Amino acid sequence: MNNIHTVFDKIKSRQFKERILNQHAKVIWFTGMSGSGKTTLASLLEEKLFDAGFFCQILDGDNVRSGINNNLGFSEEDRVENIRRIAEVARLFLNCGIIVICSFISPTKHMRQMAKEIIGEDDFLEIFVNTPLEICEKRDPKGLYKKARAGEIKDFTGITSPFEAPENPFLSVENAEPEIEKTVERIFKSVVPLLRQ
Ligand SMILES: Nc1ncnc2c1ncn2[C@@H]1O[C@H](COP(=O)(O)OS(=O)(=O)O)[C@@H](OP(=O)(O)O)[C@H]1O
Numbered sequence: 252m253n254n255i256h257t258v259f260d261k262i263k264s265r266q267f268k269e270r271i272l273n274q275h276a277k278v279i280w281f282t283g284m285s286g287s288g289k290t291t292l293a294s295l296l297e298e299k300l301f302d303a304g305f306f307c308q309i310l311d312g313d314n315v316r317s318g319i320n321n322n323l324g325f326s327e328e329d330r331v332e333n334i335r336r337i338a339e340v341a342r343l344f345l346n347c348g349i350i351v352i353c354s355f356i357s358p359t360k361h362m363r364q365m366a367k368e369i370i371g372e373d374d375f376l377e378i379f380v381n382t383p384l385e386i387c388e389k390r391d392p393k394g395l396y397k398k399a400r401a402g403e404i405k406d407f408t409g410i411t412s413p414f415e416a417p418e419n420p421f422l423s424v425e426n427a428e429p430e431i432e433k434t435v436e437r438i439f440k441s442v443v444p445l446l447r448q
């Protein structure tokens with residue numbers, strides 16, 4: 252057992268890595284229904300952060316559900332496991348000094364609380380993309396709401412599976428049409444002071 256601890260003692264600390272990257276690492280966690288605009292906001296934020304000299308990594312369905320979580324579906328149990336693994340992966344990046352931008356429905360308070368506990372309260376910045384269901388459903392870029400309404404997809408968030416709005420997020424944004432640049436700017440201004448060394 253002692254040998255294991257000796258090895259961990261030699262691993263460079265998070266602070267050491269943050270100094271090299273000249274930033275404080277945080278997890279910026281977007282939550283909201285499908286179609287609310289999480290991915291759009293996450294990628295615009297990433298671009299702005301890189302332009303400002305920060306080093307980030309996005310975690311979203313594209314790089315998580317197709318890989319490490321490709322054995323998980325959308326039952327309550329699978330979603331909990333999805334979020335648990337994502338939070339653990341986010342924590343690994345965090346310990347490398349990297350800013351992590353997570354974009355997941357993460358529909359229940361319990362799931363987000365679990366993520367917060369894994370990541371650590373001080374490092375977990377929850378952003379609620381508060382787009383009304385009617386707008387999400389109207390956008391429906393993947394045609395999933397239509398399928399859910401037709402009963403072709405089960406356990407669909409907002410239709411046949413719950414979404415619990417966060418009560419006290421770090422930030423809540425309404426992602427309505429002409430406001431997207433302003434919304435990203437607001438998010439950027441809120442997080443940047445916490446990321447600077
Ligand atoms: N049943 C059901 N409910 C909700 N979403 C579904 C479902 N089936 C597939 N999809 C697609 O999967 C994306 C959501 O995955 P997440 O990993 O973010 O979900 S969760 O946090 O585990 O609830 C979500 O992507 P986004 O639209 O980007 O949110 C959907 O495209």
Ligand SMILES: Nc1ncnc2c1ncn2[C@@H]1O[C@H](COP(=O)(O)OP(=O)(O)O)[C@@H](O)[C@H]1O
Nearest residue numbers: 285286287288289290291390392426427428431
């Ligand atoms: N503020 C906005 N106004 C209009 N359309 C938007 C806005 N934000 C996102 N969209 C569009 O809505 C759809 C869903 O956005 P997306 O970012 O993929 O949402 P999510 O990741 O939450 O499912 C996409 O087609 C995207 O281009």
